[in-house]
Every structure is written in structure tokens, then in C-alpha cells.
Amino acid sequence: MANKRAKPEEIVTKLRQVEVLVGQGMPRADAIRQIGVTEQTYYRWRKKYGGMGTEQLKELKRLQKENERLRRAVSDLTLDKLILTEAAKGKLLSPARRRACIDRVRQTLGVSERRACRTLGQHRSTQRRLPRGRADEERLVADMIELTRQYGRYGYRRIAAVLREAGWQVNDKRVERLWRREGLKVPMKQPKKGRLWLTDGSCIRLRPEHRDHVWSYDFVHCRTDDGKAFRTLNILDEHSRECLAIRVKRRLNSVEVIDALSDLFILRGVPALIRSDNGPEFIAKDVRKWIDAVGAKTAFIEPGSPWENGYCESFNGRMRDELLNGELFYSLREAQIIIEEWRKHYNTKRPHSALGYRPPAPETVIQMDQRPIMH
Structure with missing residues (x-):
């Protein structure tokens, strides 16, 4: 059977034993044989632990543990930095973006799901949850795409107003989310408008006050x-x-x-x-x-x-x-x-x-009273 590796405390004790035997007049080679090791092992131990007491040995062990802990911390920070570098640029505001980012980080760096979720601030249950849209989402997207085909230059806000006019109970944020997910057109950037001002800060533009003004x-x-x-x-x-x-x-x-x-x-x-x-x-x-x-x-x-x-x-x-x-x-x-x-x-x-996303002159249906006039 292979000999068990000696602990630092046992090594220091055996070195002290050799020093005591040599001090009593025993040749060093005989003292080394008495502790049961070779001369090469003895001198290797002596080079590493020679002259070290029990307190000094405890301090060495403490420093070794602290060094190992710092090494692990530096390794963790380096890995976290790699994860954050590999993540998408900008803020990952939505769980869906973090979910996609974590999957890409795991595939690229080979880290665990626990580690990636902790670094990017995603709960593991949220990461594993499969998103499910509403039951009417497919019909809503189909109507959005049809309106986009019909009115190719409308943005998502105007499309949302048309959908509400058609009976959909949707707000602009939901339409915008589906709009971006489907890769539909983003409205063009509005140019800056100049203004003509007087020295007193009032605008000389004539503004209408009522219809037919x-x-x-x-x-x-x-x-x-x-x-x-x-x-x-x-x-x-x-x-x-x-x-x-x-x-x-x-x-x-x-x-x-x-x-x-x-x-x-x-x-x-x-x-x-x-x-x-x-x-x-x-x-x-x-x-x-x-x-x-x-x-x-x-x-x-x-x-x-x-x-x-x-x-x-x-x-x-x-x-x-x-x-x-x-x-x-x-x-x-x-x-x-x-x-x-x-x-x-x-x-x-x-x-x-x-x-307010209403037409300028919406059509109105006037129902005439068909009841007979009573005399």
C-alpha cells in the first residue's frame, strides 16, 4: 500500500525529532532513517518547513486558505466579467431578453444555468418558464399585418387606434411589442421644425381658434x-x-x-x-x-x-x-x-x-324617427 501523505503538523514534528536526535549525538543519516523517510524527503521537508514552529505553521495554513479563497474570488470575478461581456450590450430590461442572453452565454462559455442567472439577475424559475401569449394574440397579429399591408405608412400608434376602432381592447404598448416582434416598419424620424419668434418671446404664427376660422x-x-x-x-x-x-x-x-x-x-x-x-x-x-x-x-x-x-x-x-x-x-x-x-x-x-387618434370628420349615421306623428 502507498504511504499516506504526511500532514504539515506531522512533518514539523518529525523534523524536530531529527534535530533532537542529532543534538544527542546520533548521526543525521541514522536519525533520518529512524523517522522512516529517505534523505531526499527529509531535505525537501526541511527546505519547506525548516525552523518553523507550531504557531508559524498555523499562520501558514491560514494564509494558504486565504490565498485559495482569493484565487477563487478572482476566478469568479473573471468569469462574471466574461459573462457580462458576452451578454448583449445595453440594459436587459425584459425577462425575455435576459432569457435569450443566458442561453447564448451558456452555449458560448459553457457555464451553468445557476451561475449565468445569478450574474445577469434572472431568477431560475423565470429562466425555465416558457412564455405563453394570450389566446387572441395570433388573431391580433394577423389583423395588425393586414392593416400594415393596407396602410403601409402607418406607425404602430395609428395602427393601434384603427384596431381599437375595429373593436380590439388593446393599448399602444401591446401593439408596439407585437410590432417589434414581427419586425414591422418603424416610423420615420420626424425632422426638426423651425419657429419664427419675436423679441418678446411670442410667436407670430396665426393659430386657428375654431372650425372655419x-x-x-x-x-x-x-x-x-x-x-x-x-x-x-x-x-x-x-x-x-x-x-x-x-x-x-x-x-x-x-x-x-x-x-x-x-x-x-x-x-x-x-x-x-x-x-x-x-x-x-x-x-x-x-x-x-x-x-x-x-x-x-x-x-x-x-x-x-x-x-x-x-x-x-x-x-x-x-x-x-x-x-x-x-x-x-x-x-x-x-x-x-x-x-x-x-x-x-x-x-x-x-x-x-x-x-387624439380620431379622424378629422368621422362619418355619422343619423337614424330618422319613423314613428307616425300624432295629431
């Missing part, structure tokens, strides 16, 4: 499939955001502007102010004279300051983004029909963020 109108240019250009005259009620009319023709001049405004004045009455840019069709003497004659006032924006006509400029951008950029018009008549259908949809169905 301020109308604004502007032109939008587009082309049919054969390359020929056409223009649209967009007339907007700034307070309600309702698009009052869109006139589509190859050429639109001051006479066409007066004709379009005449139709609207007959149907809706005369607004207090009409805002426009400084285009030749709008500042023409005939247009200004006619507007003054019917009792309205003109409000031209400053040259080079399109933000003063922000309501109409915003509408033009939505029209180009949601309609003109995605449609191919083969004839002017086709453009007139499609643009008019979109105008009706914009007024009656499309949710408007500035109106």
Missing part, C-alpha cells in the same frame, strides 16, 4: 406614368384638420383657385382667413380682390418660412408619403378618382394624432 391651401406636384406632370390644389381647415377639397389638373392657375374656393364658400360658408404661400397663383390681384370681395382676409406667410404654413405642409407630406409615393397613375382621370377616395378616407377613417 383659418383655411390654408397649397399645391403638390406629381406625374402620371407617361411622365406628364399634374398638380393638386389642397385646401385644408386648420382647426379640424379636415381636407376640404383636392382639385387635380394638369395646370392650375389663379382662375382655378378662385373656382375651387367658390365651390367651398357656397357649401360651407366663408372663413375668416385664408393662408397660403407667396406663389404667383395665390398673390395674384384677381385672387386677393375676389377674397376681399366675399368677406375673407388673406394671410400670406413670410418668404422662405414654410413652417408658418405648417398645417398644410404636414398634410402635403402625409399625402405624398401615404398616397403619391405608392401609387402609379396611368391617366389624369385615374389620379382624380384615387386621390378623391384617399381624401374621403383621410377625413372619415384615418386616425389623426393631433386629434
Whole structure:
């Protein structure tokens, strides 16, 4: 049988025994044989433990244990650092992200589930729990995707408003989570808007106070499939955001502007102010004279300051983004029909963020009382 490895206390005792025997006159080789070890072992012990007392031996053992503990701590910290480095960048706010991150860390570094969960702050029961969506989630996602196909330029907030209008009891956060999970379009970044301020801090922009207070109108240019250009005259009620009319023709001049405004004045009455840019069709003497004659006032924006006509400029951008950029018009008549259908949809169905995600002029159903009149 192999000899058991001697403990440090036994080694120190045997070294002391050899020193005592040598002090009594015994040759060192005989004293070494008496403790039952070879000379090589004796001198190796002596080199390591020579001259060491019991207290010193205890202190050595304590330092060895402390050194081992520190070594393990450094090893643990190094492993934790590797785990955190391997984890996804940024904050792992949701259990699902931490769950996916822990699986990747375990696969890459080969650490245990317990260690990875402790380092990344995930409870093991949460890690093992398989997420289950709601029972209606598949139908909700299907409706979201169908609405995205139908209205390709809508963001998740506007899609959520359309879903609620259709009867779904969902909030924006749930729609946003499913929106990102399905990899749907992220709304484009809004550009910064300039402002025109006076020295006293007040803005000189005229703001509408009620319906039919301020109308604004502007032109939008587009082309049919054969390359020929056409223009649209967009007339907007700034307070309600309702698009009052869109006139589509190859050429639109001051006479066409007066004709379009005449139709609207007959149907809706005369607004207090009409805002426009400084285009030749709008500042023409005939247009200004006619507007003054019917009792309205003109409000031209400053040259080079399109933000003063922000309501109409915003509408033009939505029209180009949601309609003109995605449609191919083969004839002017086709453009007139499609643009008019979109105008009706914009007024009656499309949710408007500035109106609490309600349409500018929603359709109403008036039920007439069919009961006979009693005399």
C-alpha cells in the first residue's frame, strides 16, 4: 500500500525529532532513517518547513486558505466579467431578453444555468418558464399585418387606434411589442421644425381658434406614368384638420383657385382667413380682390418660412408619403378618382394624432324617427 501523505503538523514534528536526535549525538543519516523517510524527503521537508514552529505553521495554513479563497474570488470575478461581456450590450430590461442572453452565454462559455442567472439577475424559475401569449394574440397579429399591408405608412400608434376602432381592447404598448416582434416598419424620424419668434418671446404664427376660422391651401406636384406632370390644389381647415377639397389638373392657375374656393364658400360658408404661400397663383390681384370681395382676409406667410404654413405642409407630406409615393397613375382621370377616395378616407377613417387618434370628420349615421306623428 502507498504511504499516506504526511500532514504539515506531522512533518514539523518529525523534523524536530531529527534535530533532537542529532543534538544527542546520533548521526543525521541514522536519525533520518529512524523517522522512516529517505534523505531526499527529509531535505525537501526541511527546505519547506525548516525552523518553523507550531504557531508559524498555523499562520501558514491560514494564509494558504486565504490565498485559495482569493484565487477563487478572482476566478469568479473573471468569469462574471466574461459573462457580462458576452451578454448583449445595453440594459436587459425584459425577462425575455435576459432569457435569450443566458442561453447564448451558456452555449458560448459553457457555464451553468445557476451561475449565468445569478450574474445577469434572472431568477431560475423565470429562466425555465416558457412564455405563453394570450389566446387572441395570433388573431391580433394577423389583423395588425393586414392593416400594415393596407396602410403601409402607418406607425404602430395609428395602427393601434384603427384596431381599437375595429373593436380590439388593446393599448399602444401591446401593439408596439407585437410590432417589434414581427419586425414591422418603424416610423420615420420626424425632422426638426423651425419657429419664427419675436423679441418678446411670442410667436407670430396665426393659430386657428375654431372650425372655419383659418383655411390654408397649397399645391403638390406629381406625374402620371407617361411622365406628364399634374398638380393638386389642397385646401385644408386648420382647426379640424379636415381636407376640404383636392382639385387635380394638369395646370392650375389663379382662375382655378378662385373656382375651387367658390365651390367651398357656397357649401360651407366663408372663413375668416385664408393662408397660403407667396406663389404667383395665390398673390395674384384677381385672387386677393375676389377674397376681399366675399368677406375673407388673406394671410400670406413670410418668404422662405414654410413652417408658418405648417398645417398644410404636414398634410402635403402625409399625402405624398401615404398616397403619391405608392401609387402609379396611368391617366389624369385615374389620379382624380384615387386621390378623391384617399381624401374621403383621410377625413372619415384615418386616425389623426393631433386629434387624439380620431379622424378629422368621422362619418355619422343619423337614424330618422319613423314613428307616425300624432295629431
